[in-house]
Amino acid sequence: MSSTTAGAAAPIDAARTPADRRHINRLGLLVALGGITMLFAAFTSAYIVRSGGGDWAALELPPVLWMSTALIVGSSLTLELARRAFQRGSLPSFRSWSAATAALGTGFLASQYAAWLSLNEAGIYLQSHPKSSFFFVLTGVHAVHLLAGVVALLALFGLAAAGRLVPGRSDAPTLTAIYWHFVGGLWIYLLAVLSLLG
Amino acid sequence: MEHEKQGFVSRYIFSFDHKMIGKQYFTLAMSMGFIGGILAVLIRLQLGFPSQPWPFLENLFPVGMASGIMTPEFYVSLFTMHGTIMVFFLLSLLPVSGFGNFLIPLQIGARDMAFPFLNMLSFWTVVPGAIIIIISFFVEGGAAASGWTAYPPLSGIRSAIPGSGLGQTLWLVGMIFFVASFTMGGLNFVVTILNLRTKGLRMMRMPLTTWAQFVVGILGLLSFPALAAGALLLTFDRSLGTSFFLPAGIFIGDTLMPHEGGTPLLWQHLFWFLGHPEVYIIMLPAMGFTSDILATFCRRPIFGYRSMVYAIMAIGTLSFLVWGHHMFVSGMSPFLGSLFVVTTLAIAIPSAVKAFNWLFTIARARIQFTSASLFGLGVVSLFVTGGLTGIFLGTNAVDIQLHDTYFVVGHFHFIMAGAGLFGAFGAVYYWYPKMFGRMLSERLGKIHFWITFVAYYAVFFPMHYLGVSGMMRRIYDPNVYEFLQPLQPVNLFITISAFVLFAGQLVFIYNYFVSMRRGAPATANPWNAAGLEWSAPAHPGHGNWEGEIPPAHRWPYDYSEPGKKRDFTPQWEA
Numbered sequence: 001m002s003s004t005t006a007g008a009a010a011p012i013d014a015a016r017t018p019a020d021r022r023h024i025n026r027l028g029l030l031v032a033l034g035g036i037t038m039l040f041a042a043f044t045s046a047y048i049v050r051s052g053g054g055d056w057a058a059l060e061l062p063p064v065l066w067m068s069t070a071l072i073v074g075s076s077l078t079l080e081l082a083r084r085a086f087q088r089g090s091l092p093s094f095r096s097w098s099a100a101t102a103a104l105g106t107g108f109l110a111s112q113y114a115a116w117l118s119l120n121e122a123g124i125y126l127q128s129h130p131k132s133s134f135f136f137v138l139t140g141v142h143a144v145h146l147l148a149g150v151v152a153l154l155a156l157f158g159l160a161a162a163g164r165l166v167p168g169r170s171d172a173p174t175l176t177a178i179y180w181h182f183v184g185g186l187w188i189y190l191l192a193v194l195s196l197l198g
Numbered sequence: 199m200e201h202e203k204q205g206f207v208s209r210y211i212f213s214f215d216h217k218m219i220g221k222q223y224f225t226l227a228m229s230m231g232f233i234g235g236i237l238a239v240l241i242r243l244q245l246g247f248p249s250q251p252w253p254f255l256e257n258l259f260p261v262g263m264a265s266g267i268m269t270p271e272f273y274v275s276l277f278t279m280h281g282t283i284m285v286f287f288l289l290s291l292l293p294v295s296g297f298g299n300f301l302i303p304l305q306i307g308a309r310d311m312a313f314p315f316l317n318m319l320s321f322w323t324v325v326p327g328a329i330i331i332i333i334s335f336f337v338e339g340g341a342a343a344s345g346w347t348a349y350p351p352l353s354g355i356r357s358a359i360p361g362s363g364l365g366q367t368l369w370l371v372g373m374i375f376f377v378a379s380f381t382m383g384g385l386n387f388v389v390t391i392l393n394l395r396t397k398g399l400r401m402m403r404m405p406l407t408t409w410a411q412f413v414v415g416i417l418g419l420l421s422f423p424a425l426a427a428g429a430l431l432l433t434f435d436r437s438l439g440t441s442f443f444l445p446a447g448i449f450i451g452d453t454l455m456p457h458e459g460g461t462p463l464l465w466q467h468l469f470w471f472l473g474h475p476e477v478y479i480i481m482l483p484a485m486g487f488t489s490d491i492l493a494t495f496c497r498r499p500i501f502g503y504r505s506m507v508y509a510i511m512a513i514g515t516l517s518f519l520v521w522g523h524h525m526f527v528s529g530m531s532p533f534l535g536s537l538f539v540v541t542t543l544a545i546a547i548p549s550a551v552k553a554f555n556w557l558f559t560i561a562r563a564r565i566q567f568t569s570a571s572l573f574g575l576g577v578v579s580l581f582v583t584g585g586l587t588g589i590f591l592g593t594n595a596v597d598i599q600l601h602d603t604y605f606v607v608g609h610f611h612f613i614m615a616g617a618g619l620f621g622a623f624g625a626v627y628y629w630y631p632k633m634f635g636r637m638l639s640e641r642l643g644k645i646h647f648w649i650t651f652v653a654y655y656a657v658f659f660p661m662h663y664l665g666v667s668g669m670m671r672r673i674y675d676p677n678v679y680e681f682l683q684p685l686q687p688v689n690l691f692i693t694i695s696a697f698v699l700f701a702g703q704l705v706f707i708y709n710y711f712v713s714m715r716r717g718a719p720a721t722a723n724p725w726n727a728a729g730l731e732w733s734a735p736a737h738p739g740h741g742n743w744e745g746e747i748p749p750a751h752r753w754p755y756d757y758s759e760p761g762k763k764r765d766f767t768p769q770w771e772a
Contacts (some may be wrong), residue, residue, distance in 0.1 A: 011214035011314035012741050014303065014394050024312045028389045035381050035419045042427035042471070046464055050442060055459030127439035130459060137434060 022171045029175055033182050036145065040186065043138060044193060050130050051198035059131040061195055062118040068111040069191060072146075075104035076184045083177045089167040095160060098173075101180070102153045105146060112143055131198060138190050145183050152176045212322075214314035215740045219321050220300030221633065223291050226321075228707070230328055231288035237280040239700050244268045244276075246693025248675040262340060270674045274343040275361050277672060279335070281346030282369065285476065286376055287328055289618045293483035294418075295324070295383050297625055298411045300633065302387060304731035304738070305408045305754075307396025307747045312389040320382035327375030334368035342369035345672065347469055350443040350462050354435045357450045367436065370429050377422045377429075384422075387415030396730070399750035402507070403769075405729050406500065409507050410486030413514040414479050420518070421475035428468035435460065463528055470521035477614050478517040482510060484621025485552055488577040490754070491628050492556055494727045495571035496563035497765050499755040502555040509548035509555075516545045526594040527601045535594045542592035549585055553578065568725075569643025573624030576651050577617050584613025587662060602672070605665025611658045623650070623706070630710075631724045635737025636717030642709040649702030656695035660688050726766055729754040733770045 015021035050056070082097030116136065119125075126136045156176055159165045165172065213219060243252065251266035262272025299317065303310055311317050334341040343361025344353035348369065356363050391412045395404070404412075431442040435457070443465045444457035493500040500506065522530060522538035556578050565571060587609040590596050600606065623646075630638045664685055669676055676682040676689065723732040733748045748770035756767040 012310045014309040014312060014314075014390070020393065024389055024393045027393065028313060028316075028385060031385045031388050031419060035385070035423055038420050039423035039427055042424040042468055046427065046431060046442065046468060049461065049464050049467070053459045053461060055441075055446075126434070127441070130441065133434065133440040133442065137431065137440075141430070 018169065025171060025175060026178070029178055033179070036182075036186075039141075040138075040189070043134075043141070047134050047138075047193065048197065050134070053130060055130060056198060057129045057131060058198075059124070059129075059135060059194075061135075062115040064111055064115045064118060065191065068108050068115065069187065071104050071108040071111055072184045072187050075101045075108065076181050078104060079177050079180050083173050086165070086167055086173045091160065091165070091167070094165075094173070095157070098153055098156060102150055102157075105150045105153070105180075108146060109143055109150075112139055115139070135194060138194065142183070142187060142190055145186070149176070149180045149183050152179065212318060214310070214318055216299045216303050216311045216314070216317060217633070217738065217740075217742075219317050220296050220298075222321050223296035223299060224633075226325065226328060227288050227291035227296055228710075230283050230291070232703075232707070233332065234280055234283035234288055235700050235703060237276050237283070239696060240268070241273070241276050241280060242693040242696040244273055244674065245676065246690045248677050271343060271360050272340060273674045274359070274672070275335070275341040275365065278343050278345050278361070278369075279331070279341045282342070282373075283331065284615065285346060285480070286373070287324075287331065289480045289615065289622075290380065290476070291324070293487070293618060293622045293625065294411065294414055294479060295320075295380070297407075297483060297487070297622070297629070298383065298387055298414070301629065301731060302390055302408055302411055303394070304632065304734055304742060305405050305729060306391060306394060306399055307730050307743075307750065308390060308394035309741045309743075309747070311386045312394060313386050316382050317386055320379045320386070323375055323382065324379035327372045327379065330368050330372040330375065334365045334372070337364045337368065339363040340365050342366040347473065348432070348465075349469075350432060350435065350460075350465050351445070351448055354432060354444050354462075354465075355448065355450060355455060355457075356436055357453075367433075370433055370436075373429055374426060377426045380418050381422050384415040384418035387411050388419070391415070395750075396747050397749040399730070402504070403750055403753045405486070405754045406489040406503070406506055406510070407483065407486035409510050410482040413510050414482050417475045417479050417482075417514055417517065421472045421479075424468050425472040428465055428472075431468075432465065463525070466525050466528060467521070470524045471518070473524065474521045475514075475517040477610075478513055480614050480618040482513065483625075484577055484618045485510070485581075487621045487625040487628070488556065488574045489559075490727075490729065491570050491574040491624050492559050492578075493755050493757060494628070494725050494729075495566045495568055495574070496559055497566070497757045498559050498563045499753075499757055500555065501558035502551070503753065503755065505551050506555055509551040512548040513545060516541060516548070520545065523592055523594075523597070526597045532594070539592060539594050543589065545592075546585070546589060549581075553582055553585070567644075568627065569638065569640055569647055570624045570627035570725075572644065572647040572651075573620045573627060576620040576647065577624065579651075580612050580616040580620055580654070583659075584609055584611075584617060588613060600665055602670060603665035604661040604669045604671060607671055608658045608661030608665060611661070616654055616658065620650075623647075626710070628725070629731075630713070630717075631720030631736065632731060632734065632738070634714050634717070635720050636713055636715075637720050637724065638713045638717060639709050642705055646702060646705045646709065649698065649705065653695050653699035653702055657692050657699055660692055664688060664692075723768075726764075727754075728756050728766045728768050730769045733768065 013021065015024055078097050079101040082094050082101060085093035085097055124132050126133055153176060156172055159172060249267055253266040255263040256266045259272065262269055299311065339360035341361060342365045343359055344366060352358050352362060353366050391408060434440040435442050435444050439456065441457040441460035443462050444455065444460040445462065446458040448455040448457060489500050489506060519541040520538060522534060523542045526535050591600060591606060591609055627638055627643050667685055669682055669685060676685060720736045722736045730748065730750055734742050735744065750769050751772045752767065752769055754769045758765045759767060
C-alpha cells in the first residue's frame with residue numbers, strides 16, 4: 001500500500017487496513033468534537049460569570065426559536081434515516097433523506113436569522129445588554145458550526161454523484177451524521193443555557 | 199528514491215510528509231525566533247542605555263525610534279510582541295509542531311501522521327498567522343502593546359493607546375489563526391499516537407518524548423478553545439460595541455466610553471485557562487527530549503520510567519487547576535487564592551519526581567558530553583533554578599510582593615523559556631542526523647552551548663535581584679525612579695550579556711544551515727541509541743521505512759544491560 005519510494009505527492013495512508021482508517025477517522029472526529037465542546041464550555045463559563053454583573057437583564061427569547069428547535073431535531077431524524085438507507089445500500093433513499101436534511105438544516109439557519117430579526121425589530125441588538133450580546137454570539141457561533149455540517153452534506157452529494165460513496169466501504173455518511181447530531185445536541189444545550197441560566 | 203517524479207511544490211511546499219512538515223515548522227519557528235530575539239535586543243538596548251539615541255535605528259523604525267530615541271509606545275509594543283512571538287511562534291511551534299510532527303511517526307513506527315492533509319493544512323494555517331503578526335509592526339499605531347496577555351481594557355478599546363488600534367486587531371486575528379492551526383495539530387498527535395503504533399509498542403513502551411507530545415496534544419485541544427472564545431468576545435468588544443470585558447466609566451482622553459458592566463477579570467480567567475496549560479505545552483516536550491537524550495548519552499536506562507509517565511500526566515492534569523496563581527493581585531478572594539496556592543505547589547511534586555529521576559539517571563554514569571547531552575543537562579539546571587523561584591511566586595503571600603517585578607521575568611525565562619529552548623536545542627543536536635542525513639558540527643555545537651548557558655544565567659539570574667529591589671516588569675525607563683537608579687549597572691550588565699546571548703545564536707544558525715550541505719554524512723544510528731526512530735534509514739524518504747515497519751520488542755531505554763556484548767539493545771531487536 002505504501003513504500004518509501006512513492007514519488008507522487010499523494011499522502012501516504014499510515015492506516016494499515018480500511019477498518020483502521022475508519023476507526024482513525026471516527027476517533028479524529030470525536031477528538032475534534034471535544035475541542036468544540038471546550039469552546040462552548042468557555043463561552044458558558046463567561047456567560048455565568050458575566051450574568052453576575054449588575055447590568056444583566058433578562059431577555060425574552062423569540063418564539064421562533066421553537067421552530068428552529070423542531071427543524072434541527074427533524075433534521076437529525078432525517079439524517080439518521082439517510083445513514084441507515086446508506087448502510088442498507090439504498091442510494092436513492094439515502095439521497096432523498098440527506099437532501100431533506102440539508103433543507104431542514106438550511107431552514108434552521110433561516111429560522112435563527114428570523115429570530116435575530118425579530119429581536120432587532122423589538123429594538124434589541126448585539127450591544128444592547130450583556131444577555132443580548134451572548135445571545136447573538138452563541139447563536140452565531142453555533143450557526144457557523146451548523147453551516148459546516150451543511151457543507152459536509154453538500155460534499156456527500158458530490159461524492160455520491162461521482163460514484164465515490166460505496167455502501168459498506170465509505171464511512172463519510174456516518175461521520176457527517178455524528179457531527180450533525182452533535183451540533184443538534186449543542187443547540188438544545190445552548191437553548192437550555194439561554195432560557196434557564198440568568 | 200524517485201524524488202524526480204515529485205515536483206518542487208509538492209515536495210517542499212504543499213508536502214504531506216510529516217518530516218517535511220516538521221521541517222517547515224522548524225524554518226518558520228526559527229525565523230520567528232530570530233525576530234523575537236531582535237526584539238529582545240531592542241528591549242535590552244533601552245534598559246541598558248535608557249533613552250540614548252541610536253540614529254541608525256531610525257531608518258528601520260521611523261516612528262518608534264524617531265531621531266533614534268525609542269518612544270515609550272514602541273517599547274511597549276516590543277515587549278508585547280517579543281512575548282507573543284516567543285511563546286507561541288517559537289516555543290510552541292518548534293518543540294511541539296516541529297518535533298512532534300517530525301518524531302511521532304518515527305518513534306511509534308508509523309508511515310505518517312493519521313491525517314496528512316490536516317497536517318499540511320495546519321501548517322498553512324499558521325503561516326498567515328505569523329505573517330499577520332509581523333505585518334502589524336508596520337501599520338498605523340504600530341504593533342499590539344497590551345502585553346502578551348492582552349488584558350482589557352487596554353486591549354479592548356481601540357483608541358486607548360496607539361498599539362490598541364489596528365495592531366491589536368491584527369494580533370487577535372493572528373492568534374485565531376494560530377489557535378486553529380495548533381488544535382488541528384493536537385488532534386493529529388492524539389489520534390496518531392493512539393492508533394498507529396507499530397506491533398508490540400504498548401503505550402508503556404513509548405519514548406517519553408512521545409508521551410509528552412501525547413499529553414501536549416490533549417492540553418492544546420482542551421485549553422486553546424478558551425483563548426479562541428476570549429479572543430472572539432474581545433473582538434466584539436473592540437469593534438461591535440459589546441461589553442463583555444469592558445466596565446462602565448472608562449475615559450479615553452475626555453471621551454467617556456459607552457461600555458457598561460463588563461469584567462476585565464473575565465478575560466484574565468479565560469486567558470490563563472489557556473495560558474497556564476500553555477506553559478506545560480512548552481515544557482513537557484523539553485522534558486521528554488531531555489529524558490531521551492540523557493538516557494542515550496549516559497548509556498543508562500531512564501530512571502523511573504513509569505513515574506516519569508505518571509508525572510507527565512499529573513503535570514498535564516494539574517496545569518488546568520492552577521490558572522488563578524497568575525491573578526493573586528486581581529482582588530480575588532483570599533480563600534480562592536489559597537486553593538490556587540495548594541494546586542500550584544502540588545505541581546512541585548511531579549516536577550521534583552522528574553528532576554530527581556534525571557539526576558538518578560546521570561548519577562555515576564559515564565556521560566558522553568555531546569552538544570545534545572550538554573543542552574539536556576542545561577535543561578535540568580534551568581528547570582531546577584526556575585522551579586525553585588516558582589515556589590516563591592506560587593505562594594500568594596510572597597507573590598503579592600513580587601508580582602509584576604523582574605523577579606517574575608527572571609523566573610519564567612528560566613523555567614519556561616529557558617528550559618523549553620534548551621530542550622529544543624538539545625533535540626536539534628540529537629535528531630539532526632535523522633532530519634538531514636548529516637551531522638551538525640560538534641565543535642560549533644559546544645561553543646554554542648557554552649555561550650548560551652553562561653550568557654543565559656548572566657542575563658536572567660540578576661533579574662531576580664532587580665525584582666526583589668522593586669524594578670517593575672514592564673517599565674520603560676527605570677531611571678525615572680530614584681530608588682531604581684542604583685540598579686543601572688546591573689541593567690547594563692544584563693544588556694551586554696543579552697547581546698552575547700543573541701550573538702551566540704548566530705553560531706547555531708550558521709551550524710544548522712551549513713551542516714545541511716557540508717556536515718559529515720550521518721549513519722542510520724550515529725549515537726548508538728535504542729529508540730525505534732533510529733531503525734529508519736539515515737535520511738528517511740516518504741513512508742519512513744523501506745520495507746516492513748519494524749516491531750517494538752522492548753522499551754527504548756535498554757542501555758548497558760549486564761552480560762550483553764553491546765552496551766545497548768535497540769527497541770526493534772528481539
